[in-house]
Amino acid sequence: MKYTTNDLSKILGVSGNTIRRYDEMGYLAGSRNEDNGYREFFNEDVERLMYVTKYRKEDLSHEQIASLFKSSPEEVVKTLSEKRDEIKKKLRYYEAVDHLLKDDISLMKLARENMGGLLRQDCQPMHFIRYMIRGTLIMDKKRSKLLTDFMNRCPEFYYMYLFEKQDLENGIPFCSSGIGSNTIMTEKYGYDISEDVEFYESRPCILRFVKAPMDAGEQGMETGGPVWYDVYGKVLDYMNKNSLKLAGDVMALKIGSFYENGSLMQYQLFHYPIEEK
Numbered sequence: 001m002k003y004t005t006n007d008l009s010k011i012l013g014v015s016g017n018t019i020r021r022y023d024e025m026g027y028l029a030g031s032r033n034e035d036n037g038y039r040e041f042f043n044e045d046v047e048r049l050m051y052v053t054k055y056r057k058e059d060l061s062h063e064q065i066a067s068l069f070k071s072s073p074e075e076v077v078k079t080l081s082e083k084r085d086e087i088k089k090k091l092r093y094y095e096a097v098d099h100l101l102k103d104d105i106s107l108m109k110l111a112r113e114n115m116g117g118l119l120r121q122d123c124q125p126m127h128f129i130r131y132m133i134r135g136t137l138i139m140d141k142k143r144s145k146l147l148t149d150f151m152n153r154c155p156e157f158y159y160m161y162l163f164e165k166q167d168l169e170n171g172i173p174f175c176s177s178g179i180g181s182n183t184i185m186t187e188k189y190g191y192d193i194s195e196d197v198e199f200y201e202s203r204p205c206i207l208r209f210v211k212a213p214m215d216a217g218e219q220g221m222e223t224g225g226p227v228w229y230d231v232y233g234k235v236l237d238y239m240n241k242n243s244l245k246l247a248g249d250v251m252a253l254k255i256g257s258f259y260e261n262g263s264l265m266q267y268q269l270f271h272y273p274i275e276e277k
Contacts, residue, residue: 005020028048125202127198131177160178247273
C-alpha cells in the first residue's frame with residue numbers, strides 16, 4: 001500500500017513538516033511519483049516512523065535512533081539500558097527536588113504560623129561550607145570548586161548565615177555566609193566530606209523564625225541596634241529569664257523570600273544552642 005505525506009501525518013498525529021523533516025533525515029525510503037511530483041511511502045515507512053515516535057517518547061535523540069536502525073540486538077539493548085540508567089538518575093534528582101519543595105512549603109507555612117515565637121528542640125546536624133567568614137570573602141579556587149561540587153552533588157541545600165558565639169556576646173557586627181545541608185542528605189547523595197566542610201552538631205536549641213528585609217545584613221549589627229536585638233537580643237532576654245546561656249555559634253537558614261509592602265522580604269530559621277547556666 002502507498003501513503004502520501006498527508007496520510008503519514010494523520011496516522012502519526014504530526015505535521016506534514018515533521019514528516020518531510022523525517023524524510024530528509026533518512027528515516028523514510030519513499031519515492032517520488034513522476035506523474036504528480038509527490039512523495040509516496042510504504043508500510044515499511046509507517047512502521048519505521050512508529051519506532052521513531054516510540055523512541056522519541058523514550059527520550060532518545062535522533063542520532064541515537066538513526067544508530068539503532070543499524071544496530072545489532074545486543075547494541076540496541078545496550079543503548080536502551082544506558083538510556084534507562086540516565087532516566088533513573090534524573091528521577092533521583094527530581095525526587096530530591098520534590099523533597100526540597102515539600103520542605104520549603106512546610107517551612108514557609110511554619111514560619112507564618114510561628115513568626116517570632118520560640119521553640120525548644122534539638123536541631124538537625126548540618127554539614128556546611130562558608131564562602132565568607134566574619135565579613136571576609138575566602139573564595140580561592142579550591143573553595144570555589146568545593147562549593148560548586150557541594151551544590152551539584154547535594155541538591156537539597158540551604159543558604160545560611162553563621163554568627164559566632166563570641167561575636168554575638170561582644171556585639172560585633174560580623175556574620176559568615178555559606179551553604180549547608182543536613183547530614184541525612186549529604187549521606188543520601190554520597191557527598192565526600194572533606195576537611196574544609198564544617199559540621200554543626202545536633203544539640204538542644206531555641207528555634208525562632210524571623211522575618212527580615214533582604215538587605216537586613218547591610219543595616220549593621222551593633223550592640224543594641226534593631227538588627228542585633230532582633231537576631232540576638234530577644235532570645236537573650238528569654239535565656240536570662242529561664243537560666244539559660246548560649247552554648248555555641250548561632251546558625252540561620254534562609255527558607256524563603258517574598259514581596260510585602262513594597263519590599264523584598266525573607267524568612268529565616270535561627271538556631272540558638274543552649275545550656276543551663
